[in-house]
Each structure stands twice: as C-alpha cells, then as structure tokens.
Amino acid sequence: MSEGAKIRCLLAMLGTDVHSKGIRTLAQILRDEGVEVIYLGEHNTAEGVVNAIITEDADVVGLSYSTATYLHYTGELMRKMRAENISEVPVMLGGLIHPEDEPELRALGVRGIFGPGATTRQILVFLAEATGKALPGLGGQ
Amino acid sequence: MDDLDTLYEAVRRGERRAAARLISQIEAGERAVAPLVRRLYQAGGATPVIGITGPPGAGKSTLADRLVGLWRQQGHSVAVLAVDPSSPLTGGALLGDRVRMGRHNADRGVFIRSMASRGCLGGLAGAAGDALIVLDAMGFGRILVETVGTGQNEIDILHHAGSVVIVQTPAGGDDVQAMKAGMLEIGDVFVVNKADLPGADRAVAQLRDSVAFRHHMAGPELWVPSVLKTQASDGSGVVALDAALSAHIAHFKDFPQAWARRQRLRAEGILVERLREILRERYRLGAAKPQRFACALDDVVARRADPYSAALALLGEGGLA
Ligand SMILES: Nc1nc2c(ncn2[C@@H]2O[C@H](COP(=O)(O)OP(=O)(O)OP(=O)(O)O)[C@@H](O)[C@H]2O)c(=O)[nH]1
Ligand SMILES: [Mg+2]
Numbered sequence: 001m002s003e004g005a006k007i008r009c010l011l012a013m014l015g016t017d018v019h020s021k022g023i024r025t026l027a028q029i030l031r032d033e034g035v036e037v038i039y040l041g042e043h044n045t046a047e048g049v050v051n052a053i054i055t056e057d058a059d060v061v062g063l064s065y066s067t068a069t070y071l072h073y074t075g076e077l078m079r080k081m082r083a084e085n086i087s088e089v090p091v092m093l094g095g096l097i098h099p100e101d102e103p104e105l106r107a108l109g110v111r112g113i114f115g116p117g118a119t120t121r122q123i124l125v126f127l128a129e130a131t132g133k134a135l136p137g138l139g140g141q
Numbered sequence: 142m143d144d145l146d147t148l149y150e151a152v153r154r155g156e157r158r159a160a161a162r163l164i165s166q167i168e169a170g171e172r173a174v175a176p177l178v179r180r181l182y183q184a185g186g187a188t189p190v191i192g193i194t195g196p197p198g199a200g201k202s203t204l205a206d207r208l209v210g211l212w213r214q215q216g217h218s219v220a221v222l223a224v225d226p227s228s229p230l231t232g233g234a235l236l237g238d239r240v241r242m243g244r245h246n247a248d249r250g251v252f253i254r255s256m257a258s259r260g261c262l263g264g265l266a267g268a269a270g271d272a273l274i275v276l277d278a279m280g281f282g283r284i285l286v287e288t289v290g291t292g293q294n295e296i297d298i299l300h301h302a303g304s305v306v307i308v309q310t311p312a313g314g315d316d317v318q319a320m321k322a323g324m325l326e327i328g329d330v331f332v333v334n335k336a337d338l339p340g341a342d343r344a345v346a347q348l349r350d351s352v353a354f355r356h357h358m359a360g361p362e363l364w365v366p367s368v369l370k371t372q373a374s375d376g377s378g379v380v381a382l383d384a385a386l387s388a389h390i391a392h393f394k395d396f397p398q399a400w401a402r403r404q405r406l407r408a409e410g411i412l413v414e415r416l417r418e419i420l421r422e423r424y425r426l427g428a429a430k431p432q433r434f435a436c437a438l439d440d441v442v443a444r445r446a447d448p449y450s451a452a453l454a455l456l457g458e459g460g461l462a
Contacts, residue, residue, distance in 0.1 A: 005169060006232065006257070031233035036257045041240035048246025052239065055252050057161040086158075136231070 005133045010058035012040035012049050014073040019066035022095055026062065029120055033137045035127065046077040050084050058089060059131040065095040071104060078108045090130035094118070149180050155218075155279045157252060163275055164254060168268040178271050185277035189390055192302030194290040194324075199308040200334040201287050202241035203373035204382070208285060209245055211383050217282025220252040224269050224288045227257040234258075238287055252281065258288075267418060270411060273301050290324065299327045300410030303403075304389045306330045306382070309348070311340035325351055328366050330385045336370040336378065345370050362396040364389060 011027050013020060020042050027037045038056050040049065053061060063074065070093065081087045092112030093105060102113055112126040121138075128135045151159035166174045191208075193201045202223065209219050223238035234257035245251040254276075256269055269286075276284050288298055290307070299305055307328035312335070331352065333344045348368045356365045367385040371378030393400035424430065437455050440446035446454070 006259075008165070027235055027237075031228055031235040032231050034231045034233040036227075036234045037236060038255045039235060039237045039240060040246070041237075041243060043243065045247055048243065051249065052246055052253070054157050055161050055254055057158075057165045 007035045007127055007131050007133045007135065008038060008056060008059045009035050009062060009127065010038045010040065010049070010053060010056055010060070011062045011064070012044045012052070013042045013064055014044050014046065014049065014077065015067075015069050016043070017065055017067050017069065018042055019095075020064070022066070023062070023064035026064070026094065026123070030123075030127075033120075033124055034135055046073065046080045049077060050080045050086065053081070053086055053089055054084065059133065060127060061089060061091045063091065063093050065093065065097065067096070068098075070095075070097060071101060071108075074105060074110060075108050078110070092123070092126060092130075094123075145177055145180075148177055152177075152181060152275060152278055153184065153280070155281075157249075160252075160275050160279055161254070164256075164268075164272045167271045167275070168256070168259075170268075178274055181278035182274045185274060188277050188281050188284050189304065189386075190273065190277070190284045190286065190302045191304045191306060191386060192286045192288070192298040193306045193308060194288050194298050195308030195332075195334075196310075197289055199310050200371075200373040201289075201308050202238040204306075204308060204332070204334060204371060204379065205238070205285055205287055206242040206245070207373055207376050207379040208383060209242065209251055210376075211379060212283050213245075213248065213250060218250040218252075218280075220254070220276040220279065220281045220284045222254050222256060222269060222272055222276060222284070222286045224256045224258055224286070226289060227259050232259070252276070252279070270301055270414070297410075297414065300407045300414065303393075303407075304329045304386050306332055306386070308332045308334050309344060310335045311338045311344045325355060329364060329389050330382065331366055331368045332371050332378075332382060333369070334371045334373050336372040337374070341370055362399045364392050364399075 009030055011023050013023060027039050030037050038052070038058060040052055049061070063077070074093065078087065078091070081089065087109060090111040091109065092114065093110055094114040097105070097113055097115045099115065105113060111130055114123055124135055124138055128138055148159055148163065152163060163174060163177065167178065193205055195201055205221060209221065212219050221242065223236065225234055225236045225238060227234045236255035236257060239253055239255060242253060245253065254272065256272060259267060273284065273286065286298065286302055305327050307324050309331065311333060331348050333341050333348065335341070345368055352366050352368055356363065359365055367388070369378055369381050369385060371382055373379070393403070422428070434455060437446070437451040441448050441451050
C-alpha cells in the first residue's frame with residue numbers, strides 16, 4: 001500500500017512545564033509534513049509516556065522543555081524506557097536546551113537535540129533517519 | 142507458523158507490545174498478518190464494544206475519559222481506540238484525543254491507541270476494524286471507540302460497536318437537524334454534553350421527541366434509545382450514561398434473537414465495507430492490474446463492451462459476482 005510507512009511520532013511534555021506553544025506548533029508542522037503525531041500534551045509522567053509509547057507503537061518520541069528540569073525528567077524517562085525494553089525507540093528533545101548540557105543528554109541516550117535555532121528541515125531529516133521511513137517533504141529519500 | 146502461534150498467544154494473553162505492533166502492521170497493510178487476524182477474530186466477540194461519535198469538539202474524548210475512569214473503578218480493564226481524520230493533503234494527522242485522557246496514561250489496565258483514518262474520512266473502515274479485532278481478542282472488560290461524526294460515516298461505527306453513543310451539544314441546533322438525516326437511526330444512547338451551556342434542556346427535549354416519534358410503535362424486543370444530559374468536564378451525568386449502556390447490554394441479553402439480528406447486520410456492514418475497500422484498492426488509478434483488466438479496458442476503449450458489462454465480467458472472473 002502506498003501509505004504503508006507513516007511515521008508515528010509521540011509528542012509530550014514531562015513534569016510541570018506548561019509552555020506548550022512550541023510543541024503544539026511542532027505538532028502542526030509535522031502533521032503538515034505527513035507525520036502522524038500522537039499528542040499527549042502537558043503534565044505527563046515518565047511512566048505515562050512509556051505506556052503510551054508501547055500502546056501507540058510510536059516510531060519516535062519528542063519531548064519539549066522550557067525549564068531547566070530536562071536533565072532530571074529525561075533521565076527518568078530513559079531509565080523507565082530501558083526497564084521496559086523500549087530504549088531502541090529514538091528520543092528527541094526540543095525547546096530551551098543549553099548547549100553545555102548536550103553531552104550529558106547524549107550520554108543518557110537522547111538521539112536528537114533541537115534548541116531554539118533548529119530548523120524544521122533538521123527535525124525532518126532526523127525523523128527520517130531515526131525511523132528509517134520516508135517523508136514526502138524531504139524529496140527522494 | 143511457529144511465530145504466528147507465539148504472536149497469537151501473546152495477543153490473547155493481553156501483551157501490549159505484541160498487540161500494539163500487530164496493529165501497526167495492520168495499518169501498514171501487511172498481508173502476512175491476515176492469518177493471525179483471522180484466528181483472533183474467531184476467538185473474539187466477548188467484549189462489549191461501545192462507540193462514541195458526534196461532531197468535532199462535542200466532548201467525546203472527555204466523556205471517554207470519564208467512562209474509562211468509571212469502568213476502572215468497577216474493576217474492568219479498558220481499551221480505547223481513538224480515530225481522528227488524516228489531513229487529505231499531506232496524509233499526516235494530529236491525533237489529540239489522548240490529551241483528554243491523560244490521567245489514564247500510567248494505568249496499565251487501560252490500553253489507548255490513536256489511529257489516523259488515512260483514506261477513510263473519519264469513518265471506521267480499513268485498519269480500525271481489524272485493530273478492533275485485536276483489541277477484542279486481548280480480553281479487556283470494555284472497548285471504547287471514538288470517531289468524529291462528519292455527517293457521512295457515522296454509520297460505520299454501528300458495524301463495529303455493540304452500543305452506539307451519539308454526542309451532541311446544546312449549541313448544535315443545526316447538528317440536531319443534521320442528525321435527523323441518519324444518526325437518529327444508529328444511536329442507542331443520545332447524549333447532550335456541555336449541559337452547563339444554555340439550551341441543553343431544550344436540546345434534550347427535542348431529541349426525546351424525535352426518539353419517541355421513531356419508536357412509538359416499538360415492541361418489547363426493540364430497544365428505545367435513552368437521551369441523557371452530561372457535563373463531561375466535571376463528570377456529571379456520566380454514571381447515568383454508564384447505567385444506560387449497561388441497560389442496553391442487558392436488553393440484548395433478554396432478547397437474544399434481537400441481538401442475533403443486530404450481530405448479523407453488523408457483520409453484513411463490515412463485510413460489505415471490506416468488499417468495497419478491496420475493490421477500491423485493487424482497481425485504484427496507478428495500481429498494478431491483472432492482464433484481464435487490460436483486456437477489458439481494450440474492449441471498453443474500442444466500444445466492443447460497455448463499461449458496466451465489462452466491470453461485471455471482471456467481477457465474475459474474480460469470483461465476486
Ligand atoms: N463547557 C463544557 N466544555 C466541555 C464539556 N465537555 C468537554 N468540554 C470541552 O470541550 C472541548 C472539546 O472536548 P473534547 O473531549 O476534546 O471533544 P471531542 O469531541 O473529543 O473533540 P474532537 O475529538 O476534536 O472531535 C474541550 O475544551 C473540553 O474541555 C462540558 O461538559 N462543558
Ligand atoms: Mg476527541
């Protein structure tokens with residue numbers, strides 16, 4: 001079938017972070033690029049996100065942060081993902097991520113980091129590479 | 142074959158990863174899973190399936206969240222299939238129903254799956270029907286399906302759900318009109334949600350009139366739909382909604398022949414839907430078609446056969462007519 005390989009991308013915010021404008025915008029952009037976005041909104045727990053990754057069979061997970069809590073919450077999520085044997089699902093981070101924290105995030109297993117300067121195209125290229133599924137907007141991938 | 146047995150057992154045990162992956166394979170149209178789906182279908186049919194439909198923003202997901210909460214309190218495990226439309230231009234989708242059900246995310250007794258309708262315009266055709274077969278075989282206490290009612294495809298939900306809840310809002314005076322066109326026939330329970338908004342009682346009264354008019358000669362074996370008012374945002378009316386659903390299920394226990402008729406109607410709807418889909422997919426523009434199709438096409442182009450007869454002949458050769 002022509003529609004066989006849609007990217008299913010789960011987007012969520014963890015903890016008490018309430019600045020959801022960025023992730024809502026990203027959700028719409030990704031939808032317009034042909035991605036199926038499973039949007040969880042704000043106030044999620046690591047456990048809740050892990051359950052959702054499993055039942056939704058998400059290809060990739062995107063988290064957005066506007067506060068400095070991301071090391072803590074991302075670390076917790078990665079641990080829980082490992083415990084459930086789903087650490088192969090790629091995780092990307094967006095929002096106000098400080099460049100000096102990137103090495104630590106990478107060490108936690110985060111595959112994509114998209115700070116304030118990131119372009120849509122960078123995110124799309126990451127999604128296509130991380131999931132191995134084509135995106136129409138990227139041309140002949 | 143061994144793999145198939147293992148997967149079958151895993152789904153039957155309710156293993157979430159196995160089931161979730163299988164649903165993805167179904168969505169991707171992988172033919173290899175067909176024998177598994179067949180076995181799961183043969184094993185299924187025991188779980189009550191409740192469909193919720195209604196116009197965008199009516200409060201379907203918020204109601205679903207409340208029902209799930211109630212059913213969990215009653216000790217049922219629950220699966221939710223939330224279908225949202227795909228963007229017809231890009232094929233992408235924003236599946237946002239889970240936002241309203243967030244408090245169940247961490248509960249392993251609740252299996253929520255979001256699904257894009259892909260080609261099916263908000264209807265339930267296609268992968269959703271097979272996904273429901275998987276969920277049914279997993280042994281949940283309740284299955285809930287949410288679909289957007291676009292005015293055309295609500296009928297689909299009847300085929301897949303044993304009980305159909307139609308959600309309206311007081312603001313939807315036009316919706317009540319539109320509903321008369323077809324939804325009135327398919328609802329088992331009608332809900333006017335957003336009871337906190339003005340006009341709720343009027344909408345309920347209107348609906349009660351319409352339902353009473355349709356059922357004034359009903360015999361005892363015919364279910365007369367309930368009409369209820371809810372405020373999903375604070376949960377009021379949801380216990381009554383659950384009670385109405387239980388009454389609907391109990392009604393069909395009392396009248397097994399009526400249930401059998403309904404089951405047959407459902408199965409017929411699904412079968413016809415599948416037939417239509419297979420034909421549409423097989424003969425869509427650009428699909429690789431068999432040699433005999435090219436021959437039929439030649440005949441139509443040369444006016445040796447008219448299109449209708451040529452199509453019938455093709456179906457006959459495929460064993461379909
Ligand atoms: N005032 C009021 N608002 C409500 C009520 N129930 C739900 N809402 C609000 O209505 C909006 C839509 O609710 P949803 O549950 O997402 O509606 P839906 O029918 O699932 O929407 P779609 O899936 O997008 O078609 C949300 O902002 C809810 O908070 C209610 O009883 N009263
Ligand atoms: Mg909804």
